[in-house]
Amino acid sequence: MIAQIIVDVPVNRTNRPFDYHVPPWLRPLIRVGSRVVVPFGPRQLQGYVIGIVEDDEALPDRSRLKDVVQVQDDTPPLTPELLKMSEWMSKQYLCPWVTAVQAMLPAVLKGKSEKWLTATDALDEEACGRSGLLWELFRKRQLPLTEVEKQFAEEYLLVPGWIQSGLLATEYQVRDKITRKQQSFVRSLLDEGKLEEAIGSLPARAEQMRRVLQLMLVHKEQSLSVQMLRDEYGITRSPLKSLESKGWIAIEQVEVYRDPYANRRFQEKQKPVFTPVQKEVLTPILQSIESGTYASYLLHGVTGSGKTEVYLEAIERTLEKGREAIFLVPEISLTPQMVERFKARFGADVAVLHSALSQGERYDEWRKIIRKQVRVVVGARSAIFAPFRNVGLIVIDEEHESSYKQEETPRYHAREVALWRAKENQGVLVMGSATPALETYALATRGRYELLRMPERVGNRPMPEVHVVDMREELQAQNRSMFSRKLHEMIADRLAKEEQMVIFLNRRGFSTFVMCRSCGYTMRCIHCDISLTYHKTNHTARCHYCGYTIAQPKHCPECQSEHIRFFGTGTQKVEAELAKLFPGIRVIRMDVDTTSKKGSHEELLNKFRTGQGDVLLGTQMIAKGLDFPRVTLAGIIAADTSLHLPDFRAAEKTFQLLTQVGGRAGRHELDGDVVIQTYTPEHYSIIHATKHDYPAFYQDEMMQRRRTGYPPYFRLVLITFSHEDVPVVIRGAHTMADYLRQRLAQTTVLLGPVASPIARVKDRFRFQIMLKYRDEPQLSDLLAQATAAFEEWNKQQKVLMTIDVDPYVLL
């Protein structure tokens, strides 16, 4: 038996299957999709089985094949579908196949190859002599080499000699990080009659023991968790021990899932009565689910239009059809409310996957999926890889969010993967947004997705009234505060009415760089081409990209002025200003500083929900999905800070942001207002946002994109090169550019090579090429060939190249 295996060496040269002989004892265990350990060169590595050939005779010179060393799981973590999907991703995004595979699996499954030092039979007491290391190895038989290096630094140099003389040997081991949580449970060893007898025989004061036995009587056959007995009945360890020694109960270690939502009750909500619009959009979706064939929908619904109910209903119908559902959200920890709704509706049938989980928790949720214990997954980007076997529905909420694009290899977009998966499974894809990505909307208008509209809020709630304030006029009116008179007045009004508000600060532009007020000098990283960020906690200035840190200087290095200071973390400044203007105002500030601790996010939101704050103040993270009945005002401090970024999506992002923030206000009984402060009130993204007019924005923005040749009219590929020498990196970029230029279609534009907007990171200079194309059917193949040619050239140099298909970040 021969296994075809891709190994964990993520470079192009080894990006192909290698053949291994499967020894007889592994044959019953090994499967396509298995994780295995194989020898590779002088090492041992982790690999994945992508194919199995039963008939050895079919392959020539099998005698030269090495043996598979180990199969790491009894059930393969990769389903056939995931395997196929990873192969597609590797082609689509030009990444090594293993990298795509690893992106699909929980991080704890990634094995690390370690070198160990082992004792041979020749190592006896005598041979150990006075060496501490040899004695340690004599006792333990083996130690990881890294440990030896650390603990026996002075003897480390002698190791090669000992290996030569045959006392020691080296060996490779592949270890993953799988851990399983164990919990103690007690189980009764007595039948019912005996139990009652035993209760009677206990002395009167053995109250805890009696309690336990009584509980066993009630819960018959079931095991009781020791933790539960302690928490709910105050039963301590020792009575359990004595019951055990009497032979009445057994205390057992049982494996349990790490569940961050354990001990939480979720209230089951009644299914809502659907509005006519909800019914209207549900009809085609449910029909598609019913028919069990591929279909895709763009659900364009204004904020508060009740999209979630539509999703939930579609999921329920999918489950009824015996199929599974994936629900993607931008970043789930941001919307505990969403999790709550799912847990309430589908109970234990849901697994939740998001970045705030620990690796162990993530693994446990993932196992619920692969063991078929759940049928619904709610999660962020990577949840699209949930190892279901029969996905019938994929929902992407807030479809336009950029967090669906992964910014490291594999640089995939969850929307694109979802589309592939829906087609592959004859499933239904539903994408929802109040502000669809231009690409998506364009495809919908061309019929590639069916467009469904929900133009009104549930219960005919009016859209909030939007007030645009021209900050230039404020300045003329001698108002130099960051709050306009309008916003000031409305905050005061809400405070008086005891209603709540959300104040949003567009983080960018308000960043925390350090600048001299006298000469304008800004502190920059010595390794990277960007400004340093001020960190309050230890008064340092730090580089975002490479971690370079220096103490905050007291004098400007240029002009010696003392007026060098950081330009405050926006939110803190706003908070201080609010406190000054409105004494006694209760502000809940959400930013990186206040939400870094696990669970603090939810805690702050809960505080706000329960009315312990008047203002929720924050950055991007408060713009999405929050739904608080008493919020009647949304304020945006500086709408245009995102408008002037060197990014062709700047206007789109601004429009989305304004619409989303605006959508937080007046969702329930009370009417809402939105105040947008801006220096460019005439910009179309602001004008259309105030009127809640997506189609108009779409028209204007499409004109811009057409004029400038950006998506959706053109598709992009960004190729970035980096090297510590400018001439080398330039030559590399030109080599690639020349190769491509000769082979690209006439209509394709190749821009560059030019220096990247961030021209240096970690002492490496960066250049880039941008491809803009409309019709390039063989592009992935061409890029693969170009990469091969580039690598041929790159043999002597060490230029790093990354290819980003449909990039979001152009820096």
Add this chain to the structure above:
DNA sequence: CCAGGTCACAAC
């Protein structure tokens, strides 16, 4: 002449 470092190359 050898220790120590650099570098291209292969990996089933």
Add this chain to the structure above:
DNA sequence: TTGTGACCTGGC
């Protein structure tokens, strides 16, 4: 990615 062996440099 990483270990290996070929090759080079420099010190004696």
